[in-house]
Amino acid sequence: MDELVENLKEIGLNSYEAKVYLSLLKKYPATGYEVSKLADIPQARAYDTLKALETAHIVTSSNTKPITYTPIKPKELTKRYRRKITSTLDFLDKKLPNVKDNYTEPILSVYGDLSIKDKIVEIIKSAKKEIFIEIWSQDFKYFEADLFDAYNRGLDIKIVGYDNFNCNFGTVFRHYNGREIEHVLGGKMIFMTADNQEGLFGKIENKKQEMPDVVWTKNEDIVFLIKEFIIHDMYLIDISEQFPEQLKYFYGAGLKRLKDKVLGGTDFYKVH
Numbered sequence: 001m002d003e004l005v006e007n008l009k010e011i012g013l014n015s016y017e018a019k020v021y022l023s024l025l026k027k028y029p030a031t032g033y034e035v036s037k038l039a040d041i042p043q044a045r046a047y048d049t050l051k052a053l054e055t056a057h058i059v060t061s062s063n064t065k066p067i068t069y070t071p072i073k074p075k076e077l078t079k080r081y082r083r084k085i086t087s088t089l090d091f092l093d094k095k096l097p098n099v100k101d102n103y104t105e106p107i108l109s110v111y112g113d114l115s116i117k118d119k120i121v122e123i124i125k126s127a128k129k130e131i132f133i134e135i136w137s138q139d140f141k142y143f144e145a146d147l148f149d150a151y152n153r154g155l156d157i158k159i160v161g162y163d164n165f166n167c168n169f170g171t172v173f174r175h176y177n178g179r180e181i182e183h184v185l186g187g188k189m190i191f192m193t194a195d196n197q198e199g200l201f202g203k204i205e206n207k208k209q210e211m212p213d214v215v216w217t218k219n220e221d222i223v224f225l226i227k228e229f230i231i232h233d234m235y236l237i238d239i240s241e242q243f244p245e246q247l248k249y250f251y252g253a254g255l256k257r258l259k260d261k262v263l264g265g266t267d268f269y270k271v272h
Helices: 002-010 015-026 031-041 043-055 073-104 113-126 137-152 178-185 220-243 244-251 254-265
Strands: 060-061 067-073 107-111 132-134 156-161 170-173 187-194 198-206 213-217
Touching: 015 031, 015 043, 015 067, 015 244, 031 043, 031 113, 043 067, 067 107, 067 137, 107 113, 113 137, 113 187, 113 213, 132 137, 132 220, 137 156, 137 187, 137 198, 170 220, 178 187, 178 220, 187 220, 198 220, 213 220, 220 244, 244 254
Parallel strands: 132 156, 156 170
Antiparallel strands: 060 067, 107 213, 132 187, 187 198, 198 213
């Protein structure tokens, strides 16, 4: 009996409703008084429960005096609730995926050299299609084996190197301004994305003796911005290599006139 009560509660009946329905299955039609005795519940609660079950069309009442109550057949009950549950599950199948549209992926900080390196290795190993990464030689050496393994798995590997290092796989771009960036920002930066779904950026080495920290996220807007940053560096690096004289002619040494035009003569890095 207890097991039947618990299973009836699973489909939405409360404890009293389950006991009253089971009691009526044993003896019907029955009066409210008889039901209270059979179900072993207070008489006042028996009448309240019978009224609730009648409203739910699980029991019917007579027009006689005293009023008697009759339960619907078990097959009718299970058929009704099976239909209700199926309808509810179909609704949830349809609507629940849309909830994610309103969900914002968190943006989290990762602190400390080992934790940062572990997170980067995790991103590399879980990637399925592509990795974009902007990195220094000393850090590249640490991740080289994992990146090479990803390359051998068929991933598209794009690398921007802030300084010179040997890399015999993927597509590599040599940054022309790495040391200046390191100097003005007070440390070595890293930027990376994987599969347009995951991104990381920040100082992987800090010259101010502060603990290294990076930002990691699956927020699609932030991941997009990180990847766009890397891609635009690749554009500029390749253009600078292909047309060095033309760029110097139009924009001056170190693209000074272009920087003045964009930044109004201010030092972009020193305002941060």
